[in-house]
Amino acid sequence: MFLEKTHRFVYSLSKGLNGIAACSVFFMMAITCADVIFRYFRHPITGTFELVGLSGAVAVSFALAQTSLEKGHIAVDFIVRKFSEKTRLWVERVNDIILAVLFALISWHSFILALSSKANNEGTMTLQLPFYPFIIGISVSFGLLFFICLLHFMLSFASSDGSKEAEPGGATCL
Amino acid sequence: MSVTIVGVIGIVALFVLIFSRIPVGLVMALVGVTGFAYMINVDAAMSMMVKDIFDVFGSYNLTVIPLFILMGQIAFHAGISARLFNVAYKMIGHWPGGMAIATIGACAGFAAICGSTNATAATMASVTLPEMKKYGYKDSIATGVVAAGGSLGILIPPSVIFILYGIMTEQSIGKLFMAGILPGIILTILFMLVVMIWAIMDPEVAPRGPKSTFKEKIVSLSGIIETLLLFILVMGGLFGGLFTPTEAGGVGAMGTLVIALVQRKITFKGIFEALFETTRITAMILVIVAGATIFGHFLAITRLPYDIAQMVSTLALPPFAIMGLIILVYLVGGCFIDALALIMLTVPIFFPVVTAMGFDPVWFGVIIVLVTQMGVITPPVGLNVYVVQSVATEVPLETIFKGAMPLLFAIILITVVLIFVPQLALFLPSFMAG
DSSP: OHHHHHHHHHHHHHHHHHHHHHHHHHHHHHHHHHHHHHHHTTOOOTTHHHHHHHHHHHHHHHHHHHHHHTTOSOOOOTTGGGSOHHHHHHHHHHHHHHHHHHHHHHHHHHHHHHHHHHHTTOBOSSSOOBSHHHHHHHHHHHHHHHHHHHHHHHHHHHSTTSOOOBTTTBSSOO | OOHHHHHHHHHHHHHHHHTTTSOHHHHHHHHHHHHHHHHSOHHHHHHHHHHHHHHHHTOTGGGHHHHHHHHHHHHHHTTHHHHHHHHHHHHHTTSTTHHHHHHHHHHHHHHTTOOOHHHHHHHHHHHHHHHHHHTTOOHHHHHHHHHHHHGGGGTSSSOHHHHHHHHHHTOOHHHHHHHHHHHHHHHHHHHHHHHHHHHHHOGGGSOOOOOOOHHHHHHHGGGGHHHHHHHHHHHHHHHTTSSOHHHHHHHHHHHHHHHHHHTTOOOHHHHHHHHHHHHHHHHHHHHHHHHHHHHHHHHHHHTHHHHHHHHHHTSSSOHHHHHHHHHHHHHHHHHHSOHHHHHHHHHHHHHHHHHHTTOOHHHHHHHHHHHHHHHTTSSSSOHHHHHHHHHSTTSOHHHHHHHHHHHHHHHHHHHHHHHHOTHHHHTTGGGSOO
């Protein structure tokens, strides 16, 4: 019950972040276009280059969790598909652990990078926008991916016959 | 242990782990950061990994990818893809294999406003497969044609692969786009010829459709206008130096949205779906790019790319034989590894070799796109085939692979022709300044 509730929460959170990612893509399109038009009238939008780049960071990092839940990442599975169901389940559990460790490391070290970036006042050249909030965004996204893998791993044991797949998302966390 | 051996072990580990079902981008990141930690130290490796991720995700140059994908997605939700098919169908639907030929024509048209092979295949599969089924087309030809036709999405500009290749090798994306146009048109015609010959030899696989009247044909032509306008806007702006590739993507996406809104062909739901599909495809691509960047930094400190380039340059083989070997590596590798991942891994290794042999980097970009096209339709890891199967769920993968095979020969043929006649790719870029 607790696992299912947590899973639902993670799913909603991923969807919410993906909504922000979609808005960022729309913003990228709008500001790029506006800059081209205003440039024609000799009034380009200052810092468009920086705004578009940072919006890209928001769009990609906030779309990661939902893409993972929808199994949108490219994986080569034609060998694993040939395994028995039980072997496949164990391969997926090992993958979940490997990925959880990788995501935890990325999340933690992104957070450290954000702190160091803030301490050094690092930001964009023209608009002086600080980098650290965007790096924290990446840290949060990978933290969420860590939880998704962990949840998937635990859900694979929660089923009585050991073969139940975590929904939504199917057989493996990514 | 010598640094070169560490590099070789890294590549072997990568190939083993890639088959474990872990997403390929994350496998590259995992092996890259582990190898870097072994070579330097853990802190440096972690720092390199998170900096690479931030640099890739926040790269202005790479934002061109979501913008061109968005353009294609809006076009799909506004029904532009369906109207393109309708034009082609009205014109040539009554030919032998006419509907499959119309599908290829529509794929080529949609490729002119969409930069992704998977997105083109997915879009055209949902538009054309029900029609071909209705007229009694066999699953093999119907699905195979969409899978192969979808691959035109990366040869006819805009193209995600040209963009990534241009960024990786510091080549002009505008020139690469231009270089894809003539081979794209020729390959479209070759695809059509293959389908026509197939349908003449075995009429049962593709029954002729009803003939349209002259008036119907003329009326249907209006369905091509928006695509033509958008292509001229995007490529004209790039060709004329009015805007950068990213700006072209932004203007193209906005132009498509404005056209769709003016024609009242898109709903708010459609816009949101286009945006969500864009974020999904972008995240998928950029995870691979970030993983390849991390792995690339590891490879760089092993000096493996440099050693391979040195080794190849000392081989007593003519440049064309070496080029043939490189293409063979892509052909075989493309069967087992996702084409995008293969490019991200191998271009840093092969590019110095190819340029050292005196081949044109823009021409090599077109060759890379062609081998990628082969990779997306060859078993067992032909991504377009999986994409088409996700739409035609009742059709076995084997049937789609078999259906795409005759069209694979057309891609091989154009690749061979391009090797001996590079001007086919370099003619149009020669008109561009710089």
